[in-house]
Amino acid sequence: MARSVDLGASFLPDLDGVCEVLLVRHGEQAFVPNMVVADGIDAPLSDLGRQQAAAVGERLASTDIAMVYASPLQRALHTGEAIAGHHGQTPEVRDELQEINLFANVPQDVGLLDSIGADAVRAIYKEANRTNMWDAYTHSEPVDAFRSRIVSTIDQIIDSHLGDRVVVACHGGVINTYLSHCFQSAIDRVCTIHHTSITTVRGVDDRRAVVSVNDFDHVKSLQTEINPFNAS
Numbered sequence: 001m002a003r004s005v006d007l008g009a010s011f012l013p014d015l016d017g018v019c020e021v022l023l024v025r026h027g028e029q030a031f032v033p034n035m036v037v038a039d040g041i042d043a044p045l046s047d048l049g050r051q052q053a054a055a056v057g058e059r060l061a062s063t064d065i066a067m068v069y070a071s072p073l074q075r076a077l078h079t080g081e082a083i084a085g086h087h088g089q090t091p092e093v094r095d096e097l098q099e100i101n102l103f104a105n106v107p108q109d110v111g112l113l114d115s116i117g118a119d120a121v122r123a124i125y126k127e128a129n130r131t132n133m134w135d136a137y138t139h140s141e142p143v144d145a146f147r148s149r150i151v152s153t154i155d156q157i158i159d160s161h162l163g164d165r166v167v168v169a170c171h172g173g174v175i176n177t178y179l180s181h182c183f184q185s186a187i188d189r190v191c192t193i194h195h196t197s198i199t200t201v202r203g204v205d206d207r208r209a210v211v212s213v214n215d216f217d218h219v220k221s222l223q224t225e226i227n228p229f230n231a232s
Helices: 037-041 047-059 074-087 118-131 143-160 172-183
Strands: 019-025 067-070 165-170 198-204 207-215
Touching (some): 019 074, 019 143, 019 172, 047 074, 067 074, 143 165, 143 172, 172 198
Antiparallel strands (some): 198 207
């Protein structure tokens, strides 16, 4: 079993007694201006998002992966399928891996601009970018409950896969929340997580080591800029 000092080593000889989790953000979603809130919550992959998902699938095709888990939201599930298909697998869907619903308490059948207005939306995003805290989103689902479900779900996956490498296809907020937990950070959003980037965490018992964050080399050959509607 890996010593604590070795858990985050770049070249760990084997995963004996250790779980290595590859946290993969979904591909770019198809956002449009002032889209209906409910549609944005479960937005599909864009054309670029499908290319990104294929690229991360190819990137991990030769990697030994015991299981692929995925959020049920279609952008994450389809990204997980693009990875799992190379390994003869189907992703195991975990509802608890869904992204934080930052606008849970506004009407879901209209756009945000129609619901709370452009000035309010700008003020929310300005405060969120200033603080890097989910609490800045004043219409969000309960933030503490979101943090708890993400940490407990990923910890359960780790505990179930000692000796394995697994993929968790999920969301930028999910990955940032787990990184914040691992780093014992005072902020929720540690960094911007790029679409289909790979963040590697290892765990055993109550020990966690973040090995790498936000590795998106596999999309650089097909992407040179970010859609402004998908800037975070």
